[in-house]
Amino acid sequence: MAHAPKKTKPAAKAAKNGARPQQTRLWLMYPPKLITRPIIWELGHKFAVSTNVRQASVTDEIGIVCLELDGEREQIKAAIAWLEKLGVNVEPVEINVIES
Amino acid sequence: MEKHEGFMKALKCRECGREYPLAATHVCEFDFGPLEVAYDYDRIKKSLTRAAIEKRPQTMWRYRELLPIAGEPTVGFQVGFTPLVKADRLAKRLGIRELWIKNDTVNYPTLSFKDRVVSVALSRARELGFKVVACASTGNLANSVAANAAAAGLKSFVFIPSDLEQGKVINSLVYGANVIGIKGHYDEVNRLCAEIAGKFGWAFVNVNMRPYYAEGSKSMGFEIVEQLGWRAPQHTVVPMASGSLLTKIHKSYQEFMKLGIIPESRYHVHGAQATGCSPISVAQKAGLDFFKPVKPNTIAKSLAIGTPADGFYALKVMKETGAVAEDVSDDELREGIKLLAEYEGIFAETAGGVTVGVAKKLIASGRIPADDSVVLCITGNGLKTLDAVVGHTGRAREIKPSLREFEALINAEGELSAAI
Ligand SMILES: Cc1ncc(COP(=O)(O)O)c(C=O)c1O
Ligand SMILES: [Zn+2]
Numbered sequence: 001m002a003h004a005p006k007k008t009k010p011a012a013k014a015a016k017n018g019a020r021p022q023q024t025r026l027w028l029m030y031p032p033k034l035i036t037r038p039i040i041w042e043l044g045h046k047f048a049v050s051t052n053v054r055q056a057s058v059t060d061e062i063g064i065v066c067l068e069l070d071g072e073r074e075q076i077k078a079a080i081a082w083l084e085k086l087g088v089n090v091e092p093v094e095i096n097v098i099e100s
Numbered sequence: 101m102e103k104h105e106g107f108m109k110a111l112k113c114r115e116c117g118r119e120y121p122l123a124a125t126h127v128c129e130f131d132f133g134p135l136e137v138a139y140d141y142d143r144i145k146k147s148l149t150r151a152a153i154e155k156r157p158q159t160m161w162r163y164r165e166l167l168p169i170a171g172e173p174t175v176g177f178q179v180g181f182t183p184l185v186k187a188d189r190l191a192k193r194l195g196i197r198e199l200w201i202k203n204d205t206v207n208y209p210t211l212s213f214k215d216r217v218v219s220v221a222l223s224r225a226r227e228l229g230f231k232v233v234a235c236a237s238t239g240n241l242a243n244s245v246a247a248n249a250a251a252a253g254l255k256s257f258v259f260i261p262s263d264l265e266q267g268k269v270i271n272s273l274v275y276g277a278n279v280i281g282i283k284g285h286y287d288e289v290n291r292l293c294a295e296i297a298g299k300f301g302w303a304f305v306n307v308n309m310r311p312y313y314a315e316g317s318k319s320m321g322f323e324i325v326e327q328l329g330w331r332a333p334q335h336t337v338v339p340m341a342s343g344s345l346l347t348k349i350h351k352s353y354q355e356f357m358k359l360g361i362i363p364e365s366r367y368h369v370h371g372a373q374a375t376g377c378s379p380i381s382v383a384q385k386a387g388l389d390f391f392k393p394v395k396p397n398t399i400a401k402s403l404a405i406g407t408p409a410d411g412f413y414a415l416k417v418m419k420e421t422g423a424v425a426e427d428v429s430d431d432e433l434r435e436g437i438k439l440l441a442e443y444e445g446i447f448a449e450t451a452g453g454v455t456v457g458v459a460k461k462l463i464a465s466g467r468i469p470a471d472d473s474v475v476l477c478i479t480g481n482g483l484k485t486l487d488a489v490v491g492h493t494g495r496a497r498e499i500k501p502s503l504r505e506f507e508a509l510i511n512a513e514g515e516l517s518a519a520i
Contacts, residue, residue: 024295025127025132029392029393029407031392054130054131054132055115055131055132057390059390061388061390061392062390062392064390066131066132080291084287089287089393089407090287090291091287091290091291091393091407092290092291092294092295093127093132093294094126094127094294094297094306094307094310094409095342095407095408095409096290096341096342096405096407096408096409097236097290097291097293097294097297097306097307098236098237098238098259098261098286098289098290098293098405099235099236099237099238099241099306099341099342099405100237100238100239100240100241100341100401100402100403100404100405
């Protein structure tokens with residue numbers, strides 16, 4: 001199964017709470033005004049998640065990053081909400097799952 | 101002994117080329133690139149010839165060597181081989197020498213091209229031992245999964261945004277599908293569906309089955325080539341949501357050429373979108389090789405994907421085939437629906453209106469030269485999107501049950517008397 005966690009490297013906090021860690025794979029797409037900001041670094045410090053960039057392409061038009069997040073589900077959800085509030089487009093690795 | 105996998109060789113990453121076993125998996129572990137089915141073309145060449153194809157039943161399965169199942173199909177035997185209609189009246193109206201309509205408004209059983217992809221996904225799901233199939237959809241895909249699963253005796257789950265119109269929900273519920281409405285913003289619902297797909301051991305047709313599922317669209321291209329008398333059309337106009345259909349039409353022409361079934365020829369595969377959701381078309385027109393996500397705002401709901409998964413590959417195909425993309429407004433797509441209905445007697449859903457509207461623009465601007473030949477992929481039935489044209493057609497005249505009143509009406513309206 002594609003999403004089944006492989007090697008889980010739980011973030012410290014998640015392990016302490018005994019909460020189940022999970023792995024989430026996302027595509028982030030961000031507008032030019034955010035390209036200069038170290039978003040992934042900030043994310044790793046604000047939330048108890050470990051970040052792993054698997055692919056990235058940044059031009060002066062758009063930033064596209066494929067990111068693997070490990071952590072507790074609630075932390076991952078909070079991290080996604082934070083990204084969306086910044087104006088980052090957050091898609092699952094499959095991108096559009098809902099079709100017509 | 102090696103497992104029999106028909107004419108398939110492996111799943112292959114479109115980014116790095118790494119190979120994976122032919123399982124229910126869809127993403128490269130290394131770079132998260134999408135996986136695609138790779139075939140043994142040398143073996144296919146020995147069994148797939150024009151003569152062999154012509155002897156087989158008239159369904160999409162007559163090209164089965166190029167479809168990703170190991171054995172014989174078990175779901176959707178009757179799908180495909182829809183009419184290719186020579187549209188002389190519409191050709192004249194649009195100012196083009198030769199025009200054909202590939203009419204998937206009458207595809208079996210749920211009246212859209214999605215029956216092609218779904219029957220492949222479900223046949224493969226059965227081979228892999230799945231008992232439950234699922235999808236996340238706002239319309240055509242849900243209907244097709246529900247119907248084809250019912251006919252095959254598979255259990256189905258259909259995930260939808262909770263605010264979906266009643267009519268579209270009934271079209272899945274009637275087949276006994278388990279329909280789950282999810283409340284929330286589109287992006288949130290989309291991510292949850294991805295999570296559910298990963299968590300349950302189901303065949304999620306457009307997620308873990310996607311490499312197989314997407315290949316089903318090639319059958320539309322194979323049929324076009326055969327029905328044209330074994331040639332690739334100079335121009336094909338294809339509606340784009342995720343962009344997958346466009347890339348697979350291209351792949352179908354490529355495969356027939358590679359196998360020597362048709363001679364090499366130059367062709368263009370043009371993409372059509374609605375202006376209210378046109379990330380791929382905007383990128384193509386700007387000469388970019390990537391798109392920027394958008395928030396959809398169009399009546400063409402079947403094409404309303406703001407972040408298209410195959411957008412990047414669709415742009416590549418258009419570049420490779422010297423093709424273009426274009427988009428049309430909601431008014432223009434309504435006009436497209438009416439042109440197709442009034443000139444060819446084919447009632448298409450909004451995606452068809454987009455395709456006709458875009459073809460009209462490309463012909464008028466000379467990007468499709470007037471002397472060339474064009475095929476339009478019309479992918480879904482108009483009865484599914486009646487709302488789109490309500491209030492935009494002519495109206496019915498009403499009279500009392502009196503012959504005198506009818507005669508008075510005829511005399512009063514010039515258009516009616518001209519019809520006598
Ligand atoms: C009627 C119709 N036409 C065209 C498309 C476009 O398909 P794709 O996502 O392969 O670009 C869809 C997709 O949902 C559709 O429902
Ligand atoms: Zn790869």
